[in-house]
Amino acid sequence: MSGLAPAGDTLRAAALAAAATVPDPEIPSLSIADLGVLRDARLAEDGAVEVDITPTYSGCPAMAMIAFEVEAALLRAGLPRPRVRTVLAPAWTTDWMTGEAREKLRQAGIAPPPPGAGRAALLGLAPDPACPRCASADTERLSEFGTTACKSLWRCRACREPFDHFKCI
Amino acid sequence: MTTITLAEPPRVLHALRLADTTLVLGHRLSEWTGQAPMLEEELALANMGLDLIGQARALYTHAAALDGQGRTEDDLAYFRDAPQYRNLLLAEQPNGDFAQTMLRQFLYAAFALPFWNAMAASADAVLAAIAAKAEKEMAYHQRHSAAWVVRLGDGTAESHARLRAALDALWPFTGEMFEVDEAERGLIAQGIAIDPAALRPAWEASIARVFAEATLPLPAAGRWMQSGGHHGRHGEHLGHLLAVMQSLPRAYPDARW
C-alpha cells in the first residue's frame, strides 16, 4: 500500500473497521474479520472505497449477503461510494480464523477446526474434533457434509448430541 | 436475449469446458433436492452441488473476461444451447438411483482432485486461484462418494446389483476425461492447461483401491469409450437438463436475484 496519501490510510482504516462489524450471515456470533473473510481495503483510483472479501468455499451462498452488508456498513460509517471485490487468491484456509473465532464457534455449538491442520485434513488424517458441548474426545463422523458447505456432521458418543464441525480446508 | 454462440479461441474453449462440466454436474446434484434417501445425504448432495456451481460461476466469469465481449457468467450459462455446451458427457448422465449418482460423483471426483491439484500451478493466475479452492472441495467429494461406493458395493445383494448396473452405464463415459485435442495441446505447452493423460495412473489407482474394497470388478482396459462432449456432441439428456435450467432466464431475460 506504499505511496498512499495519508487520507488514503485513514479511509482504509475506517473502511476495515466498519467492515469488521459485519457478522457472518450463517454464524452470526462471528464477524467476517474473525473468520478471515475480510481481506483488505483501499482507496481506489476512481475515488471509491474498495473492500476485498474472499469466500470460504467456492459456492458459499453467503457472499452476496456479506457484500451487501459491507456496503451498508461503510455507508453507515460515512464512507461514500463503497465497492466490494471478491478475491480468490490466496485461497482462504481455516488457519485464517482467529483464536477468538475458534472459541466463539465452540460456544455456538460448532466444533472449531484445529489450527494448522491444513493438508492433513484434506487427506482425512486430521484428529477427530472434541464435542463442543461436553468436551469429550469420543466422537464419530456422520457425514462429510453438514448444514452449510463449510461444515461436516458429527455425533458425540459421550453425551449423544449431534454437532457441526467447521471443516478444515 | 436470444441464443449466443461464442468465438472459441483455445483459452475461452478451455475455460468453457471446465465451467460447463462443473455446472452440469452441479445442476444434476441439485435435482436431488427434496428427494434424497435421508437427511444427511440431502445435505451432502446439496453441498456438493453448491461447490460445483460455485466453481462454475468463477470459471464462467473468467471465460467471459477472456471472451472480452462484455458478457456475464449468466449469459454463458443460460443462453447457450446444447451444441454450444462443452461439458464431459459423464456430467450430464442422469442421476438414476442413489448408487448411480454416487458412482458418477466418485468417477469424476477421483479425476477432479488430481486435476485441480495440478491446475493450481497454471500460468493463468485466475485458473490457478480457482483450482486451489476446487481441489480442497473435491477432496471431500471423493471421500464421501468413495465411502458410499464401498458401502453399496460391499452391502446387500440389491445394493451391489444396483452399483454394478450403474458401473455398466457410466464406465463408457470415463475415457473422455483424459482426451486432449489440438486446442488444449497449445495451452499445455504454455503452462495454462495441464495434460489430463498424465493423471490417468492416479485416477486408475483410486478406482482400483475403492473398487477392490467395494468388491466391484474392475472393467477391462481398452474398452470402447464414448466421446464428443468437449466438442458439443451430446446425448439426449443434456437438452432436457438445459430446458429446465434455462427456462426462467429465457422466459424472463430481465429477471434478477
Ligand SMILES: [Zn+2]
Ligand atoms: Zn458431548
